[in-house]
Amino acid sequence: MxxxxxxxxxxxxxxxxxxxxxxxxxxxxxxxxxxxxxxxxxxxxxxxxxxxxxxxxxxxxxxxxxxxxxxxxxxxxxxxxxxxxxxxxxxxxxxxxxxxxxxxxxxxxxxxxxxxxxxxxxxxxxxxxxxxxxxxxxxxxxxxxxxxxxxxxxxxxxxxxxxxxxxxxxxxxxxxxxxxxxxxxxxxxxxxxxxxxxxxxxxxxxxxxxxxxxxxxxxxxxxxxxxxxxxxxxxxxxxxxxxxxxxxxxxGCISFTIDIGKAILKARESGDDIAEAIVDASKGRAFKLFEGKIAEYWQEPKYSFIWGMVKIKGTGKYAGHRFKAWYKNEFHISWLDDKPYVTSPDGINVIDPKTGWGLANFWPAEWEPGREVVVIGVKNDERWETPRGLKLFGPQHFFFDIEHVPIDKIYKNFE
Known part of the structure; x- marks a missing residue:
């Protein structure tokens, strides 16, 4: 109700x-x-x-x-x-x-x-x-x-x-x-x-x-x-x-977002790990994909969109690994150590691990080289996994010759 x-x-x-x-x-x-x-x-x-x-x-x-x-x-x-x-x-x-x-x-x-x-x-x-x-x-x-x-x-x-x-x-x-x-x-x-x-x-x-x-x-x-x-x-x-x-x-997407936000704010106040708080509050929908420092970021505006790439150098348990993601306004295609990883229609989110704020491609100054970030993937609704859904929102829609594998099947646990 x-x-x-x-x-x-x-x-x-x-x-x-x-x-x-x-x-x-x-x-x-x-x-x-x-x-x-x-x-x-x-x-x-x-x-x-x-x-x-x-x-x-x-x-x-x-x-x-x-x-x-x-x-x-x-x-x-x-x-x-x-x-x-x-x-x-x-x-x-x-x-x-x-x-x-x-x-x-x-x-x-x-x-x-x-x-x-x-x-x-x-x-x-x-x-x-x-x-x-x-x-x-x-x-x-x-x-x-x-x-x-x-x-x-x-x-x-x-x-x-x-x-x-x-x-x-x-x-x-x-x-x-x-x-x-x-x-x-x-x-x-x-x-x-x-x-x-x-x-x-x-x-x-x-x-x-x-x-x-x-x-x-x-x-x-x-x-x-x-x-x-x-x-x-x-x-x-x-x-x-x-x-x-x-x-x-x-x-349920708005109430889901509110629940995630309450978990972020609670973790900020208590000093708990924000990425873990997001994953726990998601009830199985979110996954920690990567952690590291921004190495490169570029952007090109055209055709009423912004297009570009971010590259992240792994730290901690992710040291020695590389993550990159391509965006058209939003992130759609990612690679882990140069191999295709999580893709749309699932979500790819780059977040400040200290504050819980997501970094915005519409604010390029946020993507300062050396900034510490965590990458959280979120499984989208199952109806996007249908043939029509993937035509509209999968890698082929963005003209990448990459097969979409649902995030819960391709996720690699570094823990």
Whole structure:
């Protein structure tokens, strides 16, 4: 049954979402800012509640997203912006705040992209127009809730504030026990749920309706193209029924993350081994894969994603061994001593063993050479092990000629 979320629950989710989002899903806010967020929501009358997937009425209308976000090439940054990196978790501005958007549009107007008489510079709430347009497309029906696509730090804000919109958070994700780079990597795709019509917006004031599409993967690639020419981010919602959500969503992922977070916070306080705490709290889903120091890290932004590799030199029981992992926003392929090891759809997470924070590929400065890290693998939901699931989320989807072996079968115990 559903339950109210305490501040402890939300703080636990916030830190564990970085430890389980496989290097992607965004950069997690500090626990101090999350506590303030929760307090602010409560002061405004929020009643944060998490319900089980089974509690969603079959005839309810819920939404998921057709969206992507990541990096673009320097040529695209020159056209539609690139705001550089960060020095801390909590930024004083959003990546696409209204003042920046206005300044960039006016800069382009003065140089290479002149505005028309009917052009409108978008305001801070422009992206809400996608939800308003979707509601028109579904005949004005009330939306019961928004589905979570993945385990991500971005979910933290929704957990705090959704109830102010009359919505309850649903304990499930589309991607399972991790984050994922492509909307095609959704349980809704596995369940053959239709992802149109979808309403897509960019931060530049564009609003498009995706009326029909060949398949989920084509929807992903269409949005990738739009995002590439929009600063790296584009997307918006589509509607489905509660019955369809129950067919495709993977239940229990939010409460799982909260449980992992509570174990991390408890271990931090007691001085216990954080990696062991994560493994113990996972009830057989998590495995300690490696421990060592960062040796190399590189990244290339393009096509609305960030791509790259990390190499880790083993220490302690892992001394003399090497681990490396390739990422497209999130980690997908790993090698142990140059032999294929854990791969997507299972999760590969690089974590600070002293704090429990997961390192984020969207914050390259975190990957300082010599930094001590631990690698935790997490088994994803079994439905990803099907032929269709592996086409969408296995090594061949990323064009690696590597056979996926489930993490519980390939795991090597160094203890």
């Amino acid at each position: 559903g339950r109210l979320l305490s501040k402890e629950d939300v703080l636990a989710y916030a830190i564990a979402s970085t430890a389980l989002s496989t290097g992607g899903g965004g950069v997690g806010p500090s626990l101090e800012s999350v506590a303030k967020m929760y307090d602010d929501a409560i002061a405004k009358g929020a009643r944060p509640e998490l319900i089980e997937l089974s509690e969603v009425p079959d005839d309810a209308i819920v939404t998921s997203v057709v969206a992507t976000g990541g990096g673009v090439s320097p040529e695209m940054m020159m056209r539609w912006g690139g705001r550089g990196g960060r020095l801390r978790r909590d930024l004083p501005f959003g990546r696409f705040d209204p003042e920046y958007i206005r300044d960039k549009i006016l800069e382009n107007d003065a140089t290479w992209c002149p505005l028309n008489s009917w052009s409108k510079i978008p305001g801070p709430d422009f992206r809400r127009k996608a939800w308003e347009r979707l509601k028109e497309l579904i005949g004005g029906k009330e939306i019961f809730s928004r589905l979570f696509f993945e385990i991500s730090p971005f979910v933290t804000r929704d957990l705090c504030y959704m109830s102010l919109e009359g919505m309850k958070a649903i304990d499930a994700t589309c991607a399972g026990y991790r984050a994922a780079p492509e909307i095609s990597q959704s349980g809704l795709n596995l369940a053959d749920v239709k992802c149109t019509p979808a309403v897509i917006t960019t931060v530049w004031g564009d609003l498009l309706i995706l009326e029909e599409v060949l398949c989920f993967q084509r929807a992903e690639e269409i949005v990738e193209g739009i995002a590439t020419y929009s600063g790296g981010v584009a997307g918006g919602p589509f509607a489905l029924t509660g019955k369809e959500a129950k067919k495709g969503m993977i239940p």
